[in-house]
Amino acid sequence: MKPAVPDVPVESAARVEPAFSQRRPYTxxxxxxxxxxxxxxxxxxxxxxxxxxxxxAVLLLAGLLCLMQGEAAWHAWVxxxxxxxxxxxxxxxxxxxxxxxxxxxxxxxxxxxMLFVGGKRVSGALITRLGLAAxxxxxxxxxxxxxxxxx
Amino acid sequence: xxxxxxxxxxxVLRYRPEQDSEPLWQRYTVxxxxxxxxxxxxxxxxxxxxxxxxxxxxxxxxxxxxxxxxINGKPELSCQTFLRDLLPGPVRVxxxxxxxxxxxxxxxxxxxxxxxEGIQPYIVPKVPRTLEEGEYLQTPAQLAxxxxxxxxxxxxxxxxxxxxxxxxxxxxxxxxxxxxHRYNADSRDGAREQRMATVNAEEGVWSxxxxxxxxxxxxxxxxxxxxxxxxxxxxxxxxxxxxxxxAAAAPSKAGDQP
Amino acid sequence: xxxxxxxxxxxxxxxxxxxxxxxGAMLVFITGFALPLGWLLPPGAIGYDTMLRxxxxxxxxxxxxxxxxxxxxxxxxxxFHSLHDVHIRTGLLARLxxxxxxxxxxxxxxxxLLVLGF
Numbered sequence: 001m002k003p004a005v006p007d008v009p010v011e012s013a014a015r016v017e018p019a020f021s022q023r024r025p026y027t028x029x030x031x032x033x034x035x036x037x038x039x040x041x042x043x044x045x046x047x048x049x050x051x052x053x054x055x056x057a058v059l060l061l062a063g064l065l066c067l068m069q070g071e072a073a074w075h076a077w078v079x080x081x082x083x084x085x086x087x088x089x090x091x092x093x094x095x096x097x098x099x100x101x102x103x104x105x106x107x108x109x110x111x112x113x114m115l116f117v118g119g120k121r122v123s124g125a126l127i128t129r130l131g132l133a134a135x136x137x138x139x140x141x142x143x144x145x146x147x148x149x150x151x
Numbered sequence: 152x153x154x155x156x157x158x159x160x161x162x163v164l165r166y167r168p169e170q171d172s173e174p175l176w177q178r179y180t181v182x183x184x185x186x187x188x189x190x191x192x193x194x195x196x197x198x199x200x201x202x203x204x205x206x207x208x209x210x211x212x213x214x215x216x217x218x219x220x221x222i223n224g225k226p227e228l229s230c231q232t233f234l235r236d237l238l239p240g241p242v243r244v245x246x247x248x249x250x251x252x253x254x255x256x257x258x259x260x261x262x263x264x265x266x267x268e269g270i271q272p273y274i275v276p277k278v279p280r281t282l283e284e285g286e287y288l289q290t291p292a293q294l295a296x297x298x299x300x301x302x303x304x305x306x307x308x309x310x311x312x313x314x315x316x317x318x319x320x321x322x323x324x325x326x327x328x329x330x331x332h333r334y335n336a337d338s339r340d341g342a343r344e345q346r347m348a349t350v351n352a353e354e355g356v357w358s359x360x361x362x363x364x365x366x367x368x369x370x371x372x373x374x375x376x377x378x379x380x381x382x383x384x385x386x387x388x389x390x391x392x393x394x395x396x397x398a399a400a401a402p403s404k405a406g407d408q409p
Numbered sequence: 410x411x412x413x414x415x416x417x418x419x420x421x422x423x424x425x426x427x428x429x430x431x432x433g434a435m436l437v438f439i440t441g442f443a444l445p446l447g448w449l450l451p452p453g454a455i456g457y458d459t460m461l462r463x464x465x466x467x468x469x470x471x472x473x474x475x476x477x478x479x480x481x482x483x484x485x486x487x488x489f490h491s492l493h494d495v496h497i498r499t500g501l502l503a504r505l506x507x508x509x510x511x512x513x514x515x516x517x518x519x520x521x522l523l524v525l526g527f
Binding site for chain 1: 425426427429430431432433434435436437438439440441442443444445446449450451453454455457459460461463464473476477478480481483484485487488490491494495496514517518521522524525
Binding site for chain 1: 248317364377380
């Protein structure tokens, strides 16, 4: 014999569970979700490079403020830059910036619409390579300018 | 002399709300052959070992999108995942991540369906067209702009892959946004303006942090990450250039005469 | 659904991300190694007088401001979202800490560059 189901008006938009429904959806906690898959760990490391970018901006600002305070402050700053701690920190920042560059141009194609040249689709990999080439070129230009300015 | 039959162990996350306070793992030993999929293993369990095991499936050939689940921690279609690649086992099978579990391997898909309905997932003609005018003409280039995104089978593996959806179930999510883009990018469609409201919201593209795992797991190579992140640019353009649009053009409702 | 104002911060994030992707590593190398240790550069390059003259050039000011500000806004946006990723509540306090810092750094560097004169 079928159990009785309460009468529900057809127009009712809300989903009415019968009185005997034993539905009890279980929501699993996210927890430390980034540890569930190596892909997520790589994503987290990629995002950590932002701390490196922030750190460099802080260092540049610190140097600027020291310069502003006069010759003595500037010499103290340069002195600190030459310490092992500073060199180690800059080594870490170099790695962070390098990884940022690689991951940035890896993602860049995803933000662009599909491109076609001569009827063929321009692959994401090609766009990444062009981006990396641009980074190398821009860096060399910066190098040249710095050399030009300081000689 | 007979060879000992090969077997493999499956560990399945069970959940029967009427008797379990929370999900628990259950082990099954299943016969192994080189051609068996995880789905077939589950069907064996249901047919011959434990009839209480619940799971969704239909076509068993990776086109209906019903059998999505977590296999050894990765979102996969169980009909397309083979036991031979998971040796020696045990194979951990769990309901699709980031969705509430209704029962065993069955998740609640209400949220996803609602989001899908909300984006007008159909071609809204730019101008009304009579049958006498014949079919729309579309160049291969125009087709290429949306074709990959039209391959979506609504399997929701991308949602199981997306940590932002896991952290915030209100996020429209990769699949629905990819389908949204499929229609916006179709030269025949005229409802781009209406769909942009979904794109421009915080729960639209702006909840995405470009993790990119969605595109990795998609069985149909839809590349939802591309759809979502392209639309960040579109949304930004829409945001900054909206005052340049003709003031009279209030967004028309679907089906309005232009 | 309500329109998000994210595009503004995303634009700054994008600009900062692009600038740091193009020049970040080289900048670290120049200011962290080449200048202090005198690699490839004349020894007087990091001297007070040379640096002061350099910083007084309007183009240099623009460049330094762009680097500090855009790097800061890029990092602020990303770190803010990372807080959300690790279950830290991204309320007003988190917003002020991240974007507020970027704003402070922008203003400080603009001020310092002006004080340093032309």
